[in-house]
Amino acid sequence: QVRLQESGPGLVKPSGTLSLTCSVSGGSVASSFWWTWVRQSPGKGLEWIGDVSHSGETNYVSALKSRLTISVDDSKNQFSLNLRSVTAADTAVYYCAALLGKGLDAWGQGTTVIVS
Amino acid sequence: DVQMTQSPSTLSASVGDRVTISCRASQDISGWLAWYQQKPGKAPNLLIYRASSLETGVPSRFSGSGSGTEFTLTISSLQPDDFATYYCQQYDSAPYGFGQGTKVDIK
Numbered sequence: 001q002v003r004l005q006e007s008g009p010g011l012v013k014p015s016g017t018l019s020l021t022c023s024v025s026g027g028s029v030a031s032s033f034w035w036t037w038v039r040q041s042p043g044k045g046l047e048w049i050g051d052v053s054h055s056g057e058t059n060y061v062s063a064l065k066s067r068l069t070i071s072v073d074d075s076k077n078q079f080s081l082n083l084r085s086v087t088a089a090d091t092a093v094y095y096c097a098a099l100l101g102k103g104l105d106a107w108g109q110g111t112t113v114i115v116s
Numbered sequence: 117d118v119q120m121t122q123s124p125s126t127l128s129a130s131v132g133d134r135v136t137i138s139c140r141a142s143q144d145i146s147g148w149l150a151w152y153q154q155k156p157g158k159a160p161n162l163l164i165y166r167a168s169s170l171e172t173g174v175p176s177r178f179s180g181s182g183s184g185t186e187f188t189l190t191i192s193s194l195q196p197d198d199f200a201t202y203y204c205q206q207y208d209s210a211p212y213g214f215g216q217g218t219k220v221d222i223k
């Protein structure tokens with residue numbers, strides 16, 4: 001059973017970079033999952049942000065593509081999100097998750113990031 | 117990009133009711149559709165994958181159906197623990213967007 005845990009600063013200044021890490025246990029980032037980031041703005045629905053494969057292939061949502069980098073680190077068994085030039089609109093709960101063939105069947109607990 | 121449209125956005129129901137939530141994709145997603153339940157302050161929980169397969173541990177009162185672009189989540193007899201928000205998600209082609217969500221609340 002893959003378990004995921006997000007970590008990173010809870011407060012980021014406008015125009016700064018939001019950096020989060022998802023630590024993976026009970027499995028390896030080198031496996032066949034797609035390692036995914038999802039966010040949820042206050043009172044809003046779920047927004048798929050992007051994902052990365054074990055080989056480093058990425059997919060990003062169009063609206064964030066110019067500011068977003070998602071990467072995987074086999075040596076630390078974790079994957080990361082970097083979102084540049086943030087604004088208040090990037091304030092959200094950020095979840096990491098794992099996609100195999102069943103949809104997102106493993107999720108972290110979520111971490112709140114406030115841009116202010 | 118594939119657009120996902122859920123309806124209704126809010127649904128008021130009573131314990132024991134049969135509840136149906138719809139999800140429409142803007143193009144054929146070949147059955148690569150998942151349903152999630154989310155409760156306030158918690159991460160989403162996978163209920164259904166591949167449009168109609170029940171995730172391990174999910175009560176059998178939940179079922180999914182559909183193909184092509186039209187999909188449905190059904191709760192056969194609503195229980196107190198089922199009052200939550202439900203989302204569909206396509207994972208046929210990236211970006212793997214979600215529907216807007218359906219909040220099921222108490223009538």
